[in-house]
Amino acid sequence: MKIALFGKSVNNYNLEPIKLLVSIIEKKGWELIVYEEFYRLLRDKNVFSKIVQIFNSPLSTNQSADLFFSLGGDGTILNALPYVLGTPIPVVGVNTGRLGFLASIGIDEIEAAIEKIEAKHYQIEKRSIITLETTEGLFGNLNFALNEFTIHKSDSSSMITIHTFLNGEFLNSYWADGLIVSTPTGSTAYSLSCGGPIAMPDSENFIISPISPHNLNVRPLIISDKDILTLRVEGRNRHYLVSLDSRSTQIDATVEMTVKKASNTINLLRLQNKSFTESLRNKLMWGIDKRN
Secondary structure (H helix, E strand, O other): OEEEEEEOOOOOOOHHHHHHHHHHHHHOOOEEEEEHHHHHHHOOOOOOOOOOEEEOOOOOOOOOOOEEEEEEOHHHHHHHHHHHOOOOOOEEEEEOOOOOOOOOEEHHHHHHHHHHHHOOOEEEEEEEEEEEEOOOOOOHHHOEEOOEEEEEEOOOOOOEEEEEEEOOEEEEEEEEOEEEEEOOHHHHOHHHHOOOOOOOOOOOEEEEEEEOOOOOOOOOEEEEOOOOEEEEEEOOOOEEEEEEOOEEEEEEOOOOEEEEEEEEEEEEEEEOOOOHHHHHHHHOOOOOOOOO
């Protein structure tokens, strides 16, 4: 078996879990391929006892893997997306960060998780991706997001207006600080903090959530992920901020944006005892109040 290892940081909290995971992989005789920047952070910390391969570009048939381990939080998985998108490689999220809906394996569960994976006691969840199309080619080949697309005012001054069309028909002009278009995966992220609903991963929808809208009767809206959104923005300032997950850039009012479901998906490995509903209960502390 060939394992890809991805991470963005190394600290006193996550170093020992990383060493444990690598030692288990090496003892099992599995082949290891490590993200180049992550390898540079680890090579002087006595993590590897064998020679490993390095990758620094999207995995493909020329350099592939059976499993892609992401060590960090949900943000690390978002950073890993360009390296696995378009491949069938399942992503295994090991949570060495804080709150994690995607990275569902805790650092104290690594050994048990490896055994369950080896015994194939898991399921693969296909998570939908959102894509942004513009005539300006914003974000180049990285014009996709697992969580959300966001348009936001670029400073702390007046609100902006986002003219929104659904399948070519005028929907609304949102007068707000910004607008989020979220996938079901992203429903537990930025959209949730702006009052959006939580969606099950396989619900096949998008969530449109205004950010601090001026009109309080403008509420989050759930649409089908087969729908196509067209957006134009205007306001007093010359530039506005557009984001896809953690990547962002500035635009002006001349840019028209089309947001829709991408043809690709990402495969997320989830252990059989790690359901999404269990993650909701644990991460959001549902039922902590004894009266419930």
